[in-house]
Amino acid sequence: MLQYVIRRLLYSAVVLVLASFLVFMFVTVSGDPLAALKITPNVSEETVQNIIERKHLDEPVPVRYYEWVKDALTNKFGTTLLTDEPILPDLWRVMKNTLQLVLVAELLAILIAVGIGVYSALRQYSVFDYSMTTFSFLGLATPVFWLALMLQVAVVQIYLATGRNVFPIANLNSVDPGEGLSFVIDRAHHLVLPVIVLMVANIATYSRYMRASMLEVVNSDYVRTARAKGLAESRVTMKHAFRNALIPLVTLVALNFGTLLGGVVVTETVFSLDGMGLYFVNALGTNDPYPVMAWLMITATMIIIFNLVADITYGLLDPRVRYD
Amino acid sequence: MTERSAEPVAPEPVQPAAGAALAADPALADVDLGLSYDSGVELKARSQWAYARMRFFRHRLAVGSLIVLILICLVAVFAPQLAPYGFDELDLDNITASPTLEGWHLFGTDQLGRDYLSRVIFGVRTSLWVAVFVALLSTAIGTAIGAIAGYYGGQVDNLLMRFTDLILTLPGLAVLLTAAVFFGANDSEVFGIMIPQPMKIGLILAFLFWTAVARIVRGLFLSLREKEFVEAAKAAGAGDMRIIVRHMLPNCVGPIVVNTTLVVAAAILVEAALSFLGFGIQPPNAALGKLIADGQGEGFNLWWLVTFPGLVIVVIALCINFVGDGLRDALDPTQRRTRT
Numbered sequence: 001m002l003q004y005v006i007r008r009l010l011y012s013a014v015v016l017v018l019a020s021f022l023v024f025m026f027v028t029v030s031g032d033p034l035a036a037l038k039i040t041p042n043v044s045e046e047t048v049q050n051i052i053e054r055k056h057l058d059e060p061v062p063v064r065y066y067e068w069v070k071d072a073l074t075n076k077f078g079t080t081l082l083t084d085e086p087i088l089p090d091l092w093r094v095m096k097n098t099l100q101l102v103l104v105a106e107l108l109a110i111l112i113a114v115g116i117g118v119y120s121a122l123r124q125y126s127v128f129d130y131s132m133t134t135f136s137f138l139g140l141a142t143p144v145f146w147l148a149l150m151l152q153v154a155v156v157q158i159y160l161a162t163g164r165n166v167f168p169i170a171n172l173n174s175v176d177p178g179e180g181l182s183f184v185i186d187r188a189h190h191l192v193l194p195v196i197v198l199m200v201a202n203i204a205t206y207s208r209y210m211r212a213s214m215l216e217v218v219n220s221d222y223v224r225t226a227r228a229k230g231l232a233e234s235r236v237t238m239k240h241a242f243r244n245a246l247i248p249l250v251t252l253v254a255l256n257f258g259t260l261l262g263g264v265v266v267t268e269t270v271f272s273l274d275g276m277g278l279y280f281v282n283a284l285g286t287n288d289p290y291p292v293m294a295w296l297m298i299t300a301t302m303i304i305i306f307n308l309v310a311d312i313t314y315g316l317l318d319p320r321v322r323y324d
Numbered sequence: 325m326t327e328r329s330a331e332p333v334a335p336e337p338v339q340p341a342a343g344a345a346l347a348a349d350p351a352l353a354d355v356d357l358g359l360s361y362d363s364g365v366e367l368k369a370r371s372q373w374a375y376a377r378m379r380f381f382r383h384r385l386a387v388g389s390l391i392v393l394i395l396i397c398l399v400a401v402f403a404p405q406l407a408p409y410g411f412d413e414l415d416l417d418n419i420t421a422s423p424t425l426e427g428w429h430l431f432g433t434d435q436l437g438r439d440y441l442s443r444v445i446f447g448v449r450t451s452l453w454v455a456v457f458v459a460l461l462s463t464a465i466g467t468a469i470g471a472i473a474g475y476y477g478g479q480v481d482n483l484l485m486r487f488t489d490l491i492l493t494l495p496g497l498a499v500l501l502t503a504a505v506f507f508g509a510n511d512s513e514v515f516g517i518m519i520p521q522p523m524k525i526g527l528i529l530a531f532l533f534w535t536a537v538a539r540i541v542r543g544l545f546l547s548l549r550e551k552e553f554v555e556a557a558k559a560a561g562a563g564d565m566r567i568i569v570r571h572m573l574p575n576c577v578g579p580i581v582v583n584t585t586l587v588v589a590a591a592i593l594v595e596a597a598l599s600f601l602g603f604g605i606q607p608p609n610a611a612l613g614k615l616i617a618d619g620q621g622e623g624f625n626l627w628w629l630v631t632f633p634g635l636v637i638v639v640i641a642l643c644i645n646f647v648g649d650g651l652r653d654a655l656d657p658t659q660r661r662t663r664t
Contacts, residue, residue: 015490023499027506141641143593143613145600146634149620153631156624262497266597280498281601284505292502299495 001315005308012304016297023296024065027289034081035287055081055290068293077294082286087294090279095298097172098264098275101191105198106260110253113203117210118242121218132207139204144263148197148270155193167192170272194271198263202256209252214245247317254310258303376578379654386650389643396640400449407442411610414438423628432628434619444633446610448640451592454526454605458591461530463584466537467576471568473538474545485542488535496532500594503528504603522605525598529591537583544576578655585648589641596637612637 034048034057052058056067071078076088120129152169159165168174168190177186217223218241226240227233265277272278276295283291381387399406408428409415415429415437423432431440473484504525511521519527548554549572557571592612598604599613607614612633619629 019490019494023502027502137642137645138638141589141593141638141645143596143600143634143637143641145597145613146616146630146637149616149630150634153624153627157627160625258495261495262597265497265501266601269601280501284501284603287505289506296495296498296502299498303495 005312008308008311012308016300016304019300020069020293020297021065024068024289024293025061027292028061028064051081054084068290072294072297077297078290081288081290087291091276091291091294091298094274094276094279097273098268098277100187101194101198101268101273101275102260102264104191105195106202106253108195109199109202109206110249112199113206114210114246114249116203116207118214118237118245120207120211121214121245122237124215129211132211136204136208139200142200144197144201145266145270147200148193148267151193151197152270169193172273172275194267194273197267197270198260201263202260205256206249206252210245210249213248214241217241217245247314250317251310251314254306254313257306258299261299261303376654380650383650383653385646386653389646389650392639393643393647396448396643397452399445400452403445403449407439407445409439409442411443411446412438413442420626422626423632431632432626434622434626434629440615440619440629440632443610443615444612444636447612447615447633448636450522450605450610451595451612451637452640454522454529454595454611455588455591457523457526458529458533458595459584459587461526462533462587463537463580465530466534467541467573467580469534470538470541470543471545471573474542475549475564475568475572477546477549481542484538488538491532491535494532497594497597500528500532500598501601501603503531504598509603509606520609522609522611525595525604529594533587533591536587537580540579540583541576544579545572548572548575578651582648582652582656585644585651589644589648592637592641592644 034051056064059067068078076086077091079086116132120126120132123129155165155167155169172187172190173183174186174190177183218237223236223241226236231240261276264275265280267273268275268277269281276299280292280295283295415433417437418426418429418433419437420435421429421433421437423430429439429441431444433439469484469488473481507524507528509521511518511524554567554571557567562571595604595611596613596616599611600617602614602617604613605611615633616630619626619633622629624630
C-alpha cells in the first residue's frame, strides 16, 4: 500500500514536470505577451526593455523555463509580467473564497443526490423516479453559464415587477458587509445563486450514479440473504444496501474535482466572484503566462492528489480491490 | 422510458467461423437465406443492422429527438436561405423588440435592431459544424490510439495509456481556455493551408475529447484479440492492419458510434462556454455562446437575448443525448441502462 502510494506520487511528479514544460512552451512560444504593451502610447522603450530583462524574454525557451522553475520553487511562483506583483498572495486569497463556494455546493449536492438516487432506486419506475430522470437529463444538457444567467434574469425580472431584490446577483459581499454574524449572513446571501448553479450539474450526475449503484446492490445476493434472514426492510436498505452503494460515489466525487473547477471558472465569471475561476480568466485576458502557469500547476497538483485519494479510499472501502 | 423485457435476443457480434475470414464481409451479412417451411411461415434472416434499426425505432424519445435534430440541421445548413434577416442586418424600425410575430422577430431584437432568430440560426450553423468536426476528429484519433494500444498490448499499451491518463488529469476547461487564448485566437496558415479560427477551436477541443473513445476501444480490443476468429484470421495469414480494420473494428462500431454522438453534445456545451467567456469562436463568426455574452451585455431587461440562444443549446444537447441513449440501446445491448 505504502509502496503503491510512493510509486504513484513519483510518477505524478514526473507527469507534472513534463506537463509544466509542455504548457510553458505552448504558452510562451505562441505569441508575444508584450505586443499590446509595445503599441500602447506613453510606454517608453525602457519600460519594455526592463520587463524583457526581468523575465528573460530574449532568452531561448529552455532557459526561460529554467528561470521560471527557479522562480516557482524559490520565490513562490514569482511575479506577474507587467506589474511585477507577487502571484501567490493573490492566489491564496482567491483559493479561500473558491473553497467556501465549492465546499458548500459539493456537500449539498452530495446530500441531495444521495437522497434522490436512493429513493429513485427503491421506487424504480415511479413518478418520482421519472421526474428525477428528466431533471438529470435537463441538468446535463444545460450550459452552466446559461443557468447562472437565467437565475440573474429571474432576479432582475422579479425586481422589475415587485421592486424587491431577492438575491444579490454579483460579488461575494455587499459594499459594507459589517462584521461577525452579519458578515456571514451577507456572504451566505451572496452565495445562494452561485451554489445553486454549481449544484445542478453535480446533482444530475451524482444522483444517476447513486441510483445505478443502489439498483445493482439491491438486486445482489447478500441483500437477498439479509432479507431471507428476516431482517427488517429498513435495516436491509440502510445497513446492507445503502453503505455498499455509496462506494462508487466516493470515487466519482473525488475524480470530479477537475470538472468542478471548470464549473467554478464559468460561475465565478458570471457572478463576478473574487475566486480562482475569475482570477484565471482575468490572467488569460491579459495574456500573462506567469499567473496562468501558477494556477495550472496548483490545480493540476490538487487533481493528482484527489485522484490518488480516490484510488486509496476505493481500496479502503472495498477490500476486494488490490493495488499493484 | 420503460424497461423492455420482451427484447429480441441480440445476435452475437459478427464472428465468422474459424478459418472463414470472408464471412466477416458485411456484404454477406445481408443475404436473405430464404428459408421457408411448408406451413407457409417464412423465416427471414435479419442482419445485425436490421435488429439495431428495430430497437432504435422502438425508442420513441430517441426517434422524436432525431427528427428535431434533423430539422435543426436542415435549418443550419440552409441558414442563408431560411433566416428572415442577415446575421448583422439591422431592422431600425424594431429596436429592442420583445419576441413578436411582427416582422418575424420570434426571438426579439437587440439595441441595434438585429434579429436574434436569424443570429441564432447562424450561430447554430457554426456551433454544430464545430461540434461535429470535434466528434469525428476525436473519434478518429481515439479509435486509432485505442486500437493500437489494445491490439499490441505490452509496452505500447502502457505508454499510450499513460499518455491518456496524462490528458485525463489535466483540468479540462482550464487547459482549453489556455490553448484557445494562446493558440486559437486567429485564423492561421499552416503549410500554406488556411485554418479558419473556428476550426482551430475544434482542433483544441478534439485534443481533449479523444480519451474516452480510446479507453473504450482499447478495452474492447483487449477482449476481442483473444477471440477465435482473430486467431483464425492470423492463421490465414492476414496482416495486423487487416485484422484490426476488417475483423476487429467492425465489432466495435456500436460503442464508438454511441460515444461519438455523446461527444457532439459535450462539444457543443464546452464550445458555448468558451465562446461565452470570449475565448472561443471569435467574430465575425457567429457562435451561440458569443450571442449569449452579447445579450448579457445588453442588460437583463432584454431577457430574450439571453434566454433564446441558451434554450436552443439545451434543446440540441438534450436531443443528441436522447439519440445517443437510443443508439446505445440499439447498438450496444450489453451497455443497456447504465446511464438512465
